[in-house]
Amino acid sequence: MHPIRFLILAVLFYILYRVIFSGNKVTEKPEELGDNEDVLMEDPVCHTYVPQNSAIKTEKNGKIYYFCSQKCCDAFKEEQ
Ligand SMILES: [Zn+2]
Numbered sequence: 001m002h003p004i005r006f007l008i009l010a011v012l013f014y015i016l017y018r019v020i021f022s023g024n025k026v027t028e029k030p031e032e033l034g035d036n037e038d039v040l041m042e043d044p045v046c047h048t049y050v051p052q053n054s055a056i057k058t059e060k061n062g063k064i065y066y067f068c069s070q071k072c073c074d075a076f077k078e079e080q
Helices: 003-036 070-079
Strands: 040-042 049-051 056-060 063-067
Touching (some): 056 070, 063 070
Antiparallel strands (some): 040 049
């Protein structure tokens, strides 16, 4: 392969990558925030309800648990 052709291909791939990457960034973020904004999850330690998007999260046996604070999260982990 000629070095010039390789350079052109590299530039094309770079442009394509940038277009796809920046496109995803713009469309994905607001949707994610909208979906999670008002979802309340029960804290299994103190049983208060916390908004999913601001909760402390931990995964255990494939299930995600949500906590009001790092303290509750640590207590849950020690309990297991
Ligand atoms: Zn809690």
